[in-house]
Amino acid sequence: MSASLGDRLREARKRAGLSQRELARHSGVSYSLITKIEQDERRDTRMETLHRLARVLDTTTTALLTEPAVDDPSADGHSTPPQWHGVQDALTDTATDVAEAPTLRGVQELAEAAVRAYRSTDYDALAVLLPGLIRDSHTLAEITPQGGPLRVRALTMAGRLMTQTRQYAVADTALSRAMHYAPDTPFAVAAVDLRCWLLLRRGRVEEVLELVAQWADQIEPRFPRATPTELSLYGWLLLRGAAAAGRDNRPDEAKGMLRLAEAAAVAAGRPHQLRQLGFIHTFSVSAVRMQRAEYAMVRDRPDDVLRLSAQVGVEQMSPTSGSRNRHLLDVANAQTRTRRYGPAVETLMSIYGNAPQWLPHQRYARDIVRSIVERRRTLTPEMRQLAGVVRLPL
Template sequence: MAAHLGNRLRDVRKRRGLTQLGLARESGVSVSLIRKLEQGERRDARLETVRRLAATLRVPTSSLVVEPADEGAGAAVLDAWAPVRQALADPAGVAAEPDEPPTAQGVAAALDAAMPLFSGDRFEELRAVLPALLRDTDVLARLDPQGHPLRVRLLQLTGWLLTQTRQFDAAESALGAALDGSADRLQGASTVSTMCWLLLRQGRLGEARELAIRWADETEPCLSRATPDELSAWGWLLLRLSAAAVRDNRSDEAEDALRLAHAAAVAMGREFAPDGDFLRAFGPVTVTLKRTENAMVMDRPDVVLRLAARIPKGGMRPTSNNRNRHLLDVANAYTATRQYGPAVETLTAIRAAAPQWLPNQRYARDILGRIVARRRTLTDTMRSLTDTVGLPV
């Protein structure tokens, strides 16, 4: 964010007639942090914090933020995933080609076998199998037209995975290639949904919002005749639009998008994953999960807990990253209401369900950091969780 955040914050605060102390009181952000930002002693802040300041100042978050809010993966993650990134950049260079060329049937079977690794957030196993799979799909796509959709599908999944692990440049490259190779608008919409999520994780709210609006407009179906594929594609674009809008202090627009997504979910009738694709699973529960997420963004932990209590446990698959992301909101809501025991229990449950996913979540680190800061002593479980998410204590 460089000096832009501090300068814009000071300028808008003065135009609103607020002192630093007044802004702190109204936003809930410490006056010390506000002072450091304006004086350039701190050059960045969490997107959540910037949103609270922007909401108090009645401006879009994007007017304060101009650069990514997430700095991306650390050196250890980059080193571990280097073979995968190399396979994306140069598929033929990762290993010697097999004696026999890959076949569409064989590659399709290998991709099907890898799907539980993606949906289960089994990162270590994915690091091992992806380089060869990327190579084989690249070779097949050049030899056989049947290989092209397999290559696009793998690029979509790889872009999603790299976004999960905050390798943003590589994710953008993979998703761009998948979009360029999409056979139709619906296949492209699936990729664009992940692109919007990538932009959100980088704090590029305006770009995410504009991309979601454009594609939602172009893919809007007739609800009475829409197929599950069409409902899922349109519904997810609306959810991405809502997520970008609520973070940019456009609450009315966020609610309108959620309302339309709910209409698509009602038309779908149930949770459904077109072609068994976990990334496109959509329905009433998915919309409620995202409504809960929006409530947490708007600092309404009471609404988060109320909505969470109504979500059927059977409606969320144990390996769904949407479910685990929702449970982070629940843990955050418990923390905000000083219910630290349930917050720790929720984080522990996430770790049990997704042990390789949780360490990659800065959100989890921030939640646990607030718990630790407010506790005089830590339990063994809390200490174990700090090790899991890499929180220094």
């Protein structure tokens, strides 16, 4: 597109009849940041910031976006780091002529080892495990029908890891292959769920909403007779849709999807994990509550985030859970926005202690640390350590 983000923001502001200072006052976004965006000096503007501006300008976040990926490193021409070359090569290698055929048990054990490594945020181990798992599962799928589901699990794990570490082009390849090889609808939905996450991280919220609408209609459960698996698949899609609608300033859609997701969680009964389909996280009422807290943060209501977080029960979750720690980033952000810097630092340090390889990949964490650093005259040793962990530029 010829128009830049700055051009679109300037035009939307003019149509709303607001000066830059008036927009800053009504949105809570600093005047200097608005000026930099309009002058195209900031090309990495957070979705949360765009949402706050869109809300005041009575438009959608999508309308302000000029590029398909606001925070997509691949859009800047970044190449895949050497650590992930093995995964990338395995995804493009479809040869099945091997000297020694893999066994079903061996591939199953390798898949479980990959899940354990991901759960413990041991991405270095996954970089070693995944290439072999992808190749062996592909070969096995050509030998026996039992290998088909394992191949999709391997591909969705690759898509999950590459999305987590911001290797979006490689993630797209993995998830496209997962959808192609999915043996049935549940496996296809598992890949769609991860594709929605990938698109969310790239700022492509309209595509998420289209995917959710398409697949949720296909699998909408009949609540009286629906199985926990059907309810969980439906619920996860709705949570992705709510995240997209919230970011795109569509509050009615976001609230509606959250209500339906909570109804699905209640109907499913106990927390349900779709491990056989490659899901890592558990669908539950707590998962819905974490999404409600995220939506409150998008709406710039930090007090609501802290209130909702008290109902989540993070102390009962695995300390390396990505969804748990993503929720705690919302908590740290809410604490920062309410000037509770000490608790915010404690929250961030607890995440780092439990998931040291996970935190450096979170741009959200870097933004929170930047906000703390900019608001404090002097930094504590913990603040300086966090600045180094998230690679905060000087």
